[in-house]
Amino acid sequence: MFDYNFHWRPVMKSLPDLLEAASLTLQVAVLAMVLGIVFGLCLALARLHLRGTVYWFATAWVELARNTPALFQLFFFGFGLGAFGLHLSPYLIVLAGLTFNCAGYLAENFRGGFKAVPETQIRASRSLGMTPWQAYSRVVIPQVFRIVYHPITNQMVWAVLMSSLGMLVGFRELSGETQFFASRTFRIFEYFAVTAVIYYAIVKVILLSSRLMAARLFRY
Amino acid sequence: MISIRDLHKYFGALHVLKGIDLDVQKGEVLSVIGASGSGKSTLLYCINGLEAIQDGAVTVDGTDVHAKGTDINKLRQKLGMVFQQWNSFPHLTALENVALAPRIVKGKSKAEAREIAAKQLQHVGLGEKLDVYPGALSGGQQQRLAIARALAMEPEYMLFDEATSALDPELVGEVLDTMRLLADEGMTMICVTHEMGFARDVSDRVAFFHQGVMEEIGPPAQIFGDARSEHTRKFLANVR
């Protein structure tokens, strides 16, 4: 039926390189998520509690991140900043793009999380003599964390999948590396098939460890 | 002693407290009754500084609650508060709920805080529920948990804001019993309540609020038997 001979050997030979690239994928995704959580938290709090310029800045960030393609955002950090003479390395382009995107999506999750914790929880905490900071860090944030835990997990998966766009801006993470080998050997299908399996495995490991962690973290 | 002098409170243009004067002595149990919106809950919020005031003064043992230099967090340790919505912390067990504030506000050690918490939970009859999360407790149990949580700060005064209003009728009794227990132990209490039986049997004095004004205050026998104000008589006739 097939008029095609599959050649898996070259792929298997470069498997170590692919796995190393996969660790780079994971690295950039994790870093983008950490930064995304920090920025996302700031954006959410700015949109909830501030007015004026800061509010509009945060809102513009969130809406742009959510309403334009991730690839557009990467292009912006690539060519777009290039227009101002700022040339980021491919690694930084992907990191900045993913961080921008993750922060925007996470900000909305956080905002929802903060809104879901009733104001009366703060009142009750304050009535016990807690400072505003204590009430936030001991009572509100732990509850918000539980609410946004699954969205954060999903966003982590998205960050891994999105990092594959690095291939289009010359970053040799898993997809970029795959393309590099594929175009050298012309075994495009074989290379990308193996890479698909690696991505699938990464995603499953993330989801599984997230579930295991949730079982330990949330007992209520 | 809690003293309130010519207290005025506005929500925007709405004048909710119109010059309240009131003293509550150590050891006294005061019940505050009146229709919803009469300002009685707001009074409690003004006493522990959860709401700002526009005129007058509230002092607790000589400390001005609303003065700039007052350490409100320290003052609030003296003033335990129980809310209509019990507001248990859902992410903590019953024991952790009660132990949290002693630990982080008073700086007690973890072991000490847990000991205090266990003692107070025992006190309100939740000795069997130490490691249960609030989600698995009934409303009445959660409200008793809230009382234990306030008591763990060793307050000198307890403020109850309609502590039984949000409860199913069959759960009201257990919470009132706990409040009665505290009164018998000599706790100073201000109870905003709709439970006329409790107000009559337990309090030393009863205050009736009407449209932001304290219409009248006196011993339960006088308020329930021989109210001076027309408004008080009308209100009592309606609730009974």
Add this chain to the structure above:
Amino acid sequence: MEPTLKFFSGFAPNDLWFMGEAALRTLWISVLSISLGTVLGTLFGWMLYEGRRAATLTLAPVLDVFRSVPLIIQLVLFYNFAPIVGLNLDPFASGTVILTVYTAALVANVARGGIEAVGAPMRRAARSLGLSYWQDLRHVVLPIGGRAVFPSWVGVALGVMKDSALVSVLGYVELLKASQILITRTQEPFLILALAGAFYFALSYPVSRYATHLENRWAQ
């Protein structure tokens, strides 16, 4: 190339036309894939709901693959796989097939959620009135469940619209690919990216706002 057209000239009116055409291609492939994918996905969702064990064991893992492998990898894989089985698909056709299946994989979950949202008591009530299984599905489950998950569906549809930018990897000149081509030629990255971004934003932002608005109104 016409002699009048200079390389590295600025942005010409002609280029606007070029981008407009590309934007239409983005719209066309999005509308096509979202429509087909929604029909297919709804069918899958129903199968997942009704099929119980059989569907959970077969269909669910397959759909899961499409959610766990980067879209760009799926596109490259399928584009290079088609000729192996003797199909000669152009980039547009390949892109449409993958975007459709990708949409279907996402919509399947949404659709199942919609059916579950209707709840057994309501359906029992409908059946007790003498409605047949299909009448119940058509007149009770579809309007009520559809309403419950409409905002999620909008989210999926907008996501696919933005992700359609990735079909550019196969050489299909949609909006972002056109922008990239123009940037290389005109060296006006900022202007061109702003135009492309504005197009996506103008499409996505009002629709997502409208969906949120409906969600809030229906939640009351």
